[in-house]
């Protein structure tokens with residue numbers, strides 16, 4: 132008999148109940164008890180959804196983040212969490228304050244970063260040489276008894292000690308692994324407590340097994356598992372998000388009772404794991420994609436699972452590939468989705484139904500689930516042959532792509548000279564990244580238009596008013612390259628997705644990004660085409676209002692891809708090319724209408740990097756090519772910009788240079804111009820605007836700070852290739868903040884021009 136289990140369930144709630152409960156507590160509208168009650172209801176509901184699983188997870192629920200929960204479980208709580216109850220301390224670490232009027236003041240929020248290659252962000256554990264751990268198991272034990280009240284078997288989920296250390300940062304530069312021994316002591320105590328509570332199996336997540344590990348980290352995994360060997364409790368060592376590769380032998384031989392692997396992102400390795408994993412150990416296969424929203428081909432899965440089930444008998448477990456945290460809750464909540472497209476999809480609840488069908492087929496024969504298998508087959512075949520998915524003219528256009536598509540006509544120096552002539556910009560040109568404040572009025576405008584409460588003409592008139600305001604503000608400030616302000620866009624991917632064929636949108640397909648924040652990734656289901664222009668009317672209108680050059684604003688193909696749920700029936704690289712062709716058409720339309728500067732944002736290019744270094748180049752090759760195809764179908768005098776929102780650049784700087792944008796604007800001030808380190812060894816060839824102030828903070832940068840940041844930039848990049856701009860778009864800021872900050876930015880640029888004018892008194896370059 133195969134056993135089924137789940138690694139984790141989305142916490143946020145099908146209607147984002149957790150989000151609203153959190154935010155009303157922070158706003159002081161409710162009490163902690165209300166939040167806890169909502170959380171308890173959600174947990175109960177989620178366990179009920181999972182009742183078909185032989186083992187349901189416990190401890191996967193979190194009020195904010197499971198890595199932060201682990202820090203609290205292990206007593207690794209930064210001092211600045213202050214006094215008060217645990218929940219207050221927890222939110223202080225999570226977000227800088229327990230609630231919006233926290234009189235403990237704003238402490239520094241814990242650093243947040245991406246959970247492996249997903250779009251989920253965790254709070255980075257903090258260590259130093261003195262870190263001491265202490266077990267706080269009450270929350271976990273409480274949830275254990277809560278879950279048991281529902282009956283059925285449960286399986287506590289723990290973030291493994293080695294991955295926990297790996298994810299954290301030692302602020303004093305000490306070696307995190309020096310803490311391993313004391314950490315293992317706490318985990319041993321915890322496992323003992325769980326054993327005493329009658330727990331049979333614990334899921335010990337060590338997803339770092341899917342990454343490149345140095346010998347020290349491999350050894351740490353060994354030490355950890357050997358340490359727990361004496362305990363009676365069964366450990367299911369779990370890894371996901373990729374292949375084990377050179378960690379395979381290690382993973383199979385560690386002294387644990389079972390191993391879970393991701394058979395979706397790693398199908399080729401299953402046979403090797405089956406060979407290596409001793410027969411007495413449980414093999415858990417993640418056979419349902421926990422990262423994407425397509426139905427599983429159950430008949431195909433059964434075909435390869437049946438022989439394994441015969442071979443391993445009770446030792447075979449089945450599960451989703453990873454926690455379902457990364458998919459929306461329930462497809463039945465979607466009433467507006469096109470029924471044909473809906474029939475191809477599966478959210479968390481449906482994924483567990485699929486799992487149950489697989490198990491029943493293996494345990495009781497396919498006849499026992501004949502109808503479900505038949506329905507599944509129809510859906511899979513329907514999707515495969517649907518004319519909604521396959522578009523002959525897109526295929527034909529793909530066939531037309533040749534090497535010239537990605538190639539500008541002339542090299543950068545030639546282009547730059549022509550652009551200088553055409554644009555006549557001053558030294559240190561100033562610009563912004565695209566969006567201006569998204570006020571409540573703008574949001575309500577768009578909402579009313581969507582609901583049909585506003586007629587199109589009226590909507591357009593009001594958006595145009597916003598554009599007028601943005602343009603006149605920029606003229607008054609004295610910026611050099613203007614933008615239209617993006618008032619018509621709710622989201623930089625959704626806005627374009629809604630106008631492209633091949634994209635669908637859910638109503639409630641929310642996925643947690645961090646804490647109470649969720650994203651609703653669009654669903655890219657079919658061949659991408661662009662039925663008509665997407666941006667021209669706004670950009671052209673904005674340009675008509677000013678003599679200064681206006682920068683047309685688009686989202687790049689790789690960002691469209693990385694921030695969507697993407698079809699799994701063709702390579703991502705191919706889908707990226709289709710997106711690139713659609714954006715290329717838009718670029719060419721803007722150019723033909725006289726727009727001389729076009730920015731193609733690739734905010735998410737870096738986050739698509741594979742977990743394994745060996746796969747980076749392959750990804751970067753096609754990602755850069757897709758970008759180039761989108762951007763490079765223009766004449767030399769048209770200036771192409773791109774923008775990226777991160778500063779960890781050293782790794783990919785060569786690929787970024789290959790994008791060959793005439794100008795790149797990049798986040799850098801938040802990380803104290805750390806970005807500039809990338810230019811120490813690599814001389815970036817084109818123009819660059821290192822963000823001179825942090826737009827994530829309401830603080831207004833002073834002229835001096837901006838000048839100083841630019842001076843530092845000029846040490847690494849010739850001044851004549853530098854632009855002056857903020858870190859990122861301004862949509863989350865208030866107008867008064869934007870006005871003061873940009874006014875200082877323009878003054879700073881003028882100051883820089885004044886000193887850099889006469890070559891012999893070039894203090895900017897001299898002082899640095």
Ligand code: GLN
Pocket residue numbers: 564565566617623684732734774775776859860861862
């Ligand atoms: N053009 C977008 C904006 O200004 C870019 C956003 C981003 O980089 N995340 O809002």
Ligand code: ZN
Pocket residue numbers: 564734774775776798858859860
């Ligand atoms: Zn940005």
